[in-house]
Amino acid sequence: MIDWASDYLRNVGDLPVLPDLDPGSISQQLPGRPPEEGEGMDRIWEDFERLILPGVTHWNHPKFFAYFVTSASGPGILGDLLGAVLNVNAMLWRTCPASTELESTTLDWLREMLGLPPSFWGMICEGASLSTVQALAAARDDLRPLKTRERGLAGRAEIPRLRLYTSELGHSSIDKAALLLGLGEDSVRRIEVDREFRLVPEQLQRAIEEDRANGWLPFCVVANVGTTSVASVDPVEAIADICDQEDLWLHVDAAYGGSAAIVPELGWVLQGADRADSLVVNPHKWLFVPLELSVLYVRDKRTLARSFSLVPDYLTSDVSGVENYMEYGVTLGRRFRALKLWFVIRYFGRSGLAHLIEKHVRLARVFAGWVEQDPDFELVAPVHLSTVCFGLREDRSDESNLNLLESLNRSGKVFLSHTRINGRLILRLAVGGMRTDLDDVRFAWDLIKEKKAELRSRT
Numbered sequence: 247m248i249d250w251a252s253d254y255l256r257n258v259g260d261l262p263v264l265p266d267l268d269p270g271s272i273s274q275q276l277p278g279r280p281p282e283e284g285e286g287m288d289r290i291w292e293d294f295e296r297l298i299l300p301g302v303t304h305w306n307h308p309k310f311f312a313y314f315v316t317s318a319s320g321p322g323i324l325g326d327l328l329g330a331v332l333n334v335n336a337m338l339w340r341t342c343p344a345s346t347e348l349e350s351t352t353l354d355w356l357r358e359m360l361g362l363p364p365s366f367w368g369m370i371c372e373g374a375s376l377s378t379v380q381a382l383a384a385a386r387d388d389l390r391p392l393k394t395r396e397r398g399l400a401g402r403a404e405i406p407r408l409r410l411y412t413s414e415l416g417h418s419s420i421d422k423a424a425l426l427l428g429l430g431e432d433s434v435r436r437i438e439v440d441r442e443f444r445l446v447p448e449q450l451q452r453a454i455e456e457d458r459a460n461g462w463l464p465f466c467v468v469a470n471v472g473t474t475s476v477a478s479v480d481p482v483e484a485i486a487d488i489c490d491q492e493d494l495w496l497h498v499d500a501a502y503g504g505s506a507a508i509v510p511e512l513g514w515v516l517q518g519a520d521r522a523d524s525l526v527v528n529p530h531k532w533l534f535v536p537l538e539l540s541v542l543y544v545r546d547k548r549t550l551a552r553s554f555s556l557v558p559d560y561l562t563s564d565v566s567g568v569e570n571y572m573e574y575g576v577t578l579g580r581r582f583r584a585l586k587l588w589f590v591i592r593y594f595g596r597s598g599l600a601h602l603i604e605k606h607v608r609l610a611r612v613f614a615g616w617v618e619q620d621p622d623f624e625l626v627a628p629v630h631l632s633t634v635c636f637g638l639r640e641d642r643s644d645e646s647n648l649n650l651l652e653s654l655n656r657s658g659k660v661f662l663s664h665t666r667i668n669g670r671l672i673l674r675l676a677v678g679g680m681r682t683d684l685d686d687v688r689f690a691w692d693l694i695k696e697k698k699a700e701l702r703s704r705t
């Protein structure tokens with residue numbers, strides 16, 4: 247299987263990036279009931295190749311340009327494999343000292359590479375959604391006099407409704423966290439963005455004042471470093487000023503954009519983030535570590551413990567002066583995820599990682615240049631990182647842009663996705679694959695022009 251994996255990664259570019267099949271066609275071929283007797287690995291493998299592989303969307307494909315690309319590096323895959331082999335449960339230091347200590351060390355390394363202050367303390371979570379739930383729980387429970395941990399929120403007439411703020415382009419995981427934390431959808435107030443899709447601090451200030459006047463209790467702001475739609479970067483420094491002045495928790499969602507700070511010229515993306523109370527960055531998104539591995543940093547780990555520390559009798563441990571990660575988050579059982587991050591950082595080194603990220607940003611700029619120079623297309627957002635938002639210049643209808651996108655993706659040769667900006671459906675090319683080079687981006691652009699010409703001749 248290791249040999250197969252190595253061939254797969256070498257040749258993944260020859261496969262169709264998107265499978266061409268009808269919904270249900272895989273489950274139809276699988277037996278409805280589990281086998282009574284065990285089956286040989288050879289038969290299972292045969293079915294993997296015959297039934298499963300044709301139904302796989304190849305995220306490692308060099309022409310995968312959709313969403314935010316998550317691609318797995320060889321060292322990351324091997325680290326993940328060893329983590330599965332050891333199968334430790336890293337809930338306590340005692341239940342696997344190596345996992346706990348490696349997690350602390352690798353997250354200190356990552357923090358340093360990102361230029362964040364040494365006071366930041368990190369933990370690995372499954373994904374940014376969970377990191378953000380934990381951060382916002384800590385923010386809520388940091389309203390100390392309310393005693394939310396002990397008494398909850400329901401049925402307490404003395405507590406005003408809580409409000410948190412993010413930009414119009416903040417990720418849906420922020421709303422989901424509000425749902426889960428018992429704050430409700432209405433607790434998330436979306437603040438206007440400027441022409442470059444960055445939160446407008448003056449509007450934030452105004453919203454906070456208005457809310458206070460109307461009886462809300464503002465408690466948190468989520469600043470975005472790399473919004474999901476257009477990869478815009480909020481003015482974190484100015485937002486941090488407001489948070490200081492208004493005594494609000496600052497959470498920075500840098501799930502995608504944070505990794506860019508490894509490149510010295512892109513360090514500006516995290517400017518002001520040193521003043522955050524919490525920050526999330528996803529090495530599984532743009533740091534070549536296989537899913538799932540998100541990192542939550544907090545300025546004071548006691549804030550997380552205040553929300554999540556709960557040690558039943560059977561988990562007490564007599565070792566002192568060590569980290570017991572289960573006390574800082576939702577999940578008890580934890581995989582040995584630090585191993586794959588360690589492999590990746592050691593194998594590439596800071597400069598190797600910076601080189602890959604820099605290349606992606608450069609490729610995105612080259613692509614954006616082609617778009618700008620073409621009379622048929624236009625850029626819809628500035629390109630600061632590795633994501634390009636563009637659309638048809640003349641025919642701006644959703645239908646035409648969608649037709650173009652579908653004809654590209656139906657080809658099986660590239661995979662792009664869409665988003666909606668100011669009500670308009672547009673195409674989005676995200677560069678971020680380990681194995682993506684200039685040839686691949688050039689190919690995508692040529693195919694886009696070809697499909698555009700085909701659609702024109704059809705109408």
Ligand SMILES: *Cc1c(COP(=O)(O)O)cnc(C)c1O
Binds near residue numbers: 373375376499500540
């Ligand atoms: C991808 C992304 C998330 C969600 O990350 P998961 O790890 O999938 O939960 C949150 N915020 C931003 C800005 C993202 O790009």
